[in-house]
Amino acid sequence: MEGRINRIKKQLHAQKYKLTPQREATVRVLLENEQDHLSAEDVYLLVKEKAPEIGLATVYRTLELLTELKVVDKINFGDGVSRYDLRQEGANHFHHHLVCIECGAVDEIQEDLLGDVEKLVERRWHFKVKDHRLTFHGICHRCLEKREAENRQDHENELEHEVEKV
Amino acid sequence: MEGRINRIKKQLHAQKYKLTPQREATVRVLLENEQDHLSAEDVYLLVKEKAPEIGLATVYRTLELLTELKVVDKINFGDGVSRYDLRQEGANHFHHHLVCIECGAVDEIQEDLLGDVEKLVERRWHFKVKDHRLTFHGICHRCLEKREAENRQDHENELEHEVEKV
DNA sequence: CCCGATTTGATAAGGATTATAATTCTTCTG
DNA sequence: CAGAAGAATTATAATCCTTATCAAATCGGG
Ligand SMILES: [Zn+2]
Ligand SMILES: [Zn+2]
Ligand SMILES: [Zn+2]
Ligand SMILES: [Zn+2]
Numbered sequence: 001m002e003g004r005i006n007r008i009k010k011q012l013h014a015q016k017y018k019l020t021p022q023r024e025a026t027v028r029v030l031l032e033n034e035q036d037h038l039s040a041e042d043v044y045l046l047v048k049e050k051a052p053e054i055g056l057a058t059v060y061r062t063l064e065l066l067t068e069l070k071v072v073d074k075i076n077f078g079d080g081v082s083r084y085d086l087r088q089e090g091a092n093h094f095h096h097h098l099v100c101i102e103c104g105a106v107d108e109i110q111e112d113l114l115g116d117v118e119k120l121v122e123r124r125w126h127f128k129v130k131d132h133r134l135t136f137h138g139i140c141h142r143c144l145e146k147r148e149a150e151n152r153q154d155h156e157n158e159l160e161h162e163v164e165k166v
Numbered sequence: 167m168e169g170r171i172n173r174i175k176k177q178l179h180a181q182k183y184k185l186t187p188q189r190e191a192t193v194r195v196l197l198e199n200e201q202d203h204l205s206a207e208d209v210y211l212l213v214k215e216k217a218p219e220i221g222l223a224t225v226y227r228t229l230e231l232l233t234e235l236k237v238v239d240k241i242n243f244g245d246g247v248s249r250y251d252l253r254q255e256g257a258n259h260f261h262h263h264l265v266c267i268e269c270g271a272v273d274e275i276q277e278d279l280l281g282d283v284e285k286l287v288e289r290r291w292h293f294k295v296k297d298h299r300l301t302f303h304g305i306c307h308r309c310l311e312k313r314e315a316e317n318r319q320d321h322e323n324e325l326e327h328e329v330e331k332v
Numbered sequence: 333c334c335c336g337a338t339t340t341g342a343t344a345a346g347g348a349t350t351a352t353a354a355t356t357c358t359t360c361t362g
Numbered sequence: 363c364a365g366a367a368g369a370a371t372t373a374t375a376a377t378c379c380t381t382a383t384c385a386a387a388t389c390g391g392g
Contacts, residue, residue: 018358020370040349055372060349076242080380081348098293107293113286117279118302125275126307127264135299136284141292184389186339206380221341226380246349247379 001031004089011069025051026062030072030086037075037083037106075133077106094131100140107140167197170255177235191217192228196238196252203241203249203272241299243272260297266306273306 008027009019019027029046030038038046044059063084066072072084073094088095088110096109118129139147174193175185185193195212196204204212210225229250232238238250239260254261254276262275284295305313 016369018369020357022371041347053372055374057350057373058371061370074244076244078240078242078248082244098287098291101296107291109287109291113283117283120279121264121275121302125264125273126310127273127302128305128310129302130267130305131303133299133301133303136287136293136295137297137299139294139296144292144294182338184338186388188340219341221343223342223381224340227339230381 001028004031007089008066008069008071011071012065015069017065022047022051022054022058023062023065025054026059027066027071030066030084034086035108037077037085039081039083041081043084077135094133096134097136098140099135099137100143101137102139102143105140105142167194170197173255174235174237177237178231181235183231188213188217188220188224189228189231191220192225193232193237196232196250200252201274203243203251205247205249207247209250243301260299262300263302264306265301265303266309267303268305268309271306271308 005019005024005027012019012023025047026043028050029043033046036042040056040060040063043063044054044056047054047059063072063074067074067084070087072086074082075085075097076082077097077099085095091110093112093114096113098107098109100106114132114134118132121127122129171185171190171193178185178189191213192209194216195209199212202208206222206226206229209229210220210222213220213225229238229240233240233250236253238252240248241251241260241263242248243263243265251261257276259278259280262279264273264275266272280298280300284298287293288295
């Protein structure tokens with residue numbers, strides 16, 4: 001954690017930016033919620049718990065700055081708000097997302113599944129790929145399992161009824 | 167065109183919706199700008215040329231309705247507005263996009279490049295894929311060619327200078 | 333033609349993000 | 363260490379996109 005913050009600090013300094021207490025608090029919130037997909041408002045509320053004097057505008061500016069530095073990626077799942085997603089340190093691609101249309105959960109795939117596809121795109125469409133966004137919409141493993149359990153249950157009930165009838 | 171509108175009309179009727187003149191005008195604009203990625207406002211302005219009395223709210227409502235019917239896909243390229251993209255008729259997947267970070271152009275890939283990846287995701291992450299969004303950010307073929315041409319030019323100029331010096 | 337339901341248009345309301353301007357903090361210099 | 367210049371922050375106003383509201387218009391069946 002501290003190491004990571006120090007490296008971000010260096011990145012900021014390299015571009016003549018400072019790691020102010022507000023910026024540090026914001027980065028800490030992002031690190032502590034690494035697997036979440038927080039909106040600016042979410043971040044603001046969490047930062048306020050530690051640094052109650054911070055303003056919403058500062059959070060927006062800091063997130064914008066971190067996006068510029070590629071510390072976070074700004075992503076939009078179609079619900080009207082931008083969300084900010086910490087990049088894996090050293091990752092050279094933006095991870096993929098699984099959005100559940102049933103429960104709303106957002107899971108991540110850190111592994112890069114697009115290597116071959118990108119090669120194809122560069123060759124066939126003559127397009128130099130610099131970044132990508134890949135999101136799958138569907139039903140998450142938790143909801144699938146719940147469904148399966150329900151189906152089993154229904155089936156058992158059916159059998160009971162059969163027995164009763166006979 | 168007319169056939170396509172008729173089929174959309176049937177889809178609407180199947181769900182007890184009407185193809186009102188305003189809705190038809192909106193669909194026509196989408197069909198006439200099939201390869202574009204229009205925002206609600208863009209659509210509104212174009213529809214107004216043919217049906218000046220239409221209201222912005224109706225356009226939003228119609229686009230929402232068409233999204234529900236899967237006639238269009240709503241997509242967001244991160245510039246703060248939703249864009250509406252006509253689905254290829256009969257396509258069972260949402261096409262992919264190439265966004266140029268240099269000139270802003272958005273090109274389309276109609277071919278489905280994710281078949282294998284989706285199979286892997288279903289198997290390995292136990293996630294039932296229903297839809298996807300794939301966008302590549304990079305440099306389009308036009309900008310690449312322009313760059314190459316400039317490089318060639320620079321190189322020629324260099325050679326000329328060499329000659330002059332000698 | 334009349335009735336009930338749907339759809340529309342104008343406008344208000346809402347929500348997210350950005351712009352503004354006064355103030356505070358940092359850093360540098362003498 | 364005081365003073366000045368520059369960077370960053372805060373609170374708030376402004377803006378932009380989208381949705382909600384509601385009276386009026388339209389449609390379709392009897
Ligand atoms: Zn993520
Ligand atoms: Zn789920
Ligand atoms: Zn380009
Ligand atoms: Zn498209």
